[in-house]
Amino acid sequence: MTTFSLFYTTLDLLYQLNLCKFMFVFYTVVISLGGCVVNFLSGVVAAPPLLLQAFKFGKMAHTTQVSRLLAALEVPRRWFSHFYVSASLVVTVALCLMWSVCVSEASLPPWAATTLDVLTTPHRTPAVNATSAAVALCLLALQIYRRLYENLFVSVFSSGHMNILHYIVGHTFYLGAVTLLLSQAPGFTTPESHIVFSGIEIQHVIGTVIFLFGFVVQHWSLCLLAGLRKNRGKNLQEKYLMPEGGLFEVVSCPHMLAEVLLYIGLLVILGLGNDWLWVTLWVLSNQVQVALMNHKWYQDTFKNYPKHRHAIFPFVL
Template sequence: MEVLNSIIYLLMEWNLSMLMFIVYFVIISVSGTLINFVRNWVPLPHAFIQAFKFGKMAHTAQVNALVAHLEVPKRWFMHFYIFASVIVTVAIMQMWTLYVMRSPLPAWASLTLDVLSTPHRKPTVYFLAVNVTTAALGLSLLAAQIYRRLYENLFISVFSSGRINILHYIVGHTHYLGAVILLVSEAPGFDGEEQDVSISGVTYLQIVGTLVCFFGFAIQNKSLRLLAALRKHHGKKVTEKHIMPQGGMFEVVSCPHMMAEVLVYLGILLILQRHTGWIIVTLWVISNQIQVAVMNHKWYQEIFKDYPRKRRAIFPFLL
């Protein structure tokens, strides 16, 4: 028991969730840059490329048998959102208990936040504290994103028989757990200090952030419906063939659904303002979406010889 307490104490000295996102940000930035921009001049190990690329972009040259055994079906993406739905629902229930029922945070919830973030999770003097309205609105929009993505995975998206590396699968689960933990970790009542939990008025910046999120919701849903329609006829799956997407924001970017993901997290960042943890989460999301979008864009250009030159990878007229 003493050893277990020592381990827990050691873990509490580190903000594990923030450290995880920093590591993810560095890995995706370095690996994505190597594969997207350096590989044409410097040969990279095939096992490394195979582990990083997935789905339609999957690396097929000199396939490594060990890496191949560490792959799972791409359609398991839906597991991310099933797991995330449970996590964010628990967080919402705890927030309701704190802010509406005025009951203290349970010991197990405090311990979880202490271990997965840190007991010392008050923002520094250089950052703004998160108030009740800000935290509740940010968590509600993140929950809406998760619930909507679960619905889209279950009832809209048509997955191919492609596969993803087990590391992608693990990252998908830990992303949502870490995002929820970091979002609430600095919120009043969750930050380990006794303070007022009264609801304040909504600011103009919070309204703008909410509108940005809803804009992202709409773009992502429309884009995923257009992608699904390429493989459906009268609502039923008829093919797994990859067809050049057209319509909507696909006319200007190859991956509008990834641009929309960035918009959602930026919208929540506008609401949370200088929330220390959410800045790291947003940087990771932006880096990840850019690197994957660039890979998709290059794949489209290689496969479809008449691919529109005016299209960018993820941000209209920019990248």
């Protein structure tokens, strides 16, 4: 086999692979294994500084001589808003495509079909019905737009930094999630399937209620966090205070609990027999590991930190 034929064979294999699904599986494995090392084995084995640098940021940032050498790989934490700017553009395009394909019954534009072929697979079959896909996409868009608003007008970021890997993951997460959802909807598969909107079913109601509960809890919790820094001098804004009120009374990271609930709600709407399960598993693993890091930081920083608080799940973890 020549070098060129090997190259084209490799490209063809990648083309057949569902890159979005692979990405979420890869992210889940990495955050689970790396998070376990940082959260549970740091006292037993010495975690590599590069691993600590990749997992800890902001108030938890790992500071060593090695990590300072890696400062070139960091970006300001306030760049979180970039995630939601790009995500808002992607989900808006997705909403327009769904309206065009599912409501106006237009054909999927060639550029959109090619994008789905490359990012997922050219052999797509419907895994959800049109109603489930439309409800889930609208709720996901609502979440993204709200997070953009919060990042621009509610949150008060410190001068902390995050690893460039966080920045990359933040952008690819929303692109992958929206693309994966569309790729399983009728009208976006190959060949294009017949689109039929069914009535609202019980799983749509249950999933929406779970989603909206998480939606409200997350906004409330982020407003409480922002309130700890607002109306204070610049130097005081860099100081961290112990959060109180709302679900902060029972868990250290209610906003992360809410994030898990949001995606579980979408999973209930879409059902278990589709690739959205991998998106949910990634969100669950990521939020749990980061919540555990935050919880330990709170315990180490505030000597009077309430002992009854758990990290993310009330009375459990």
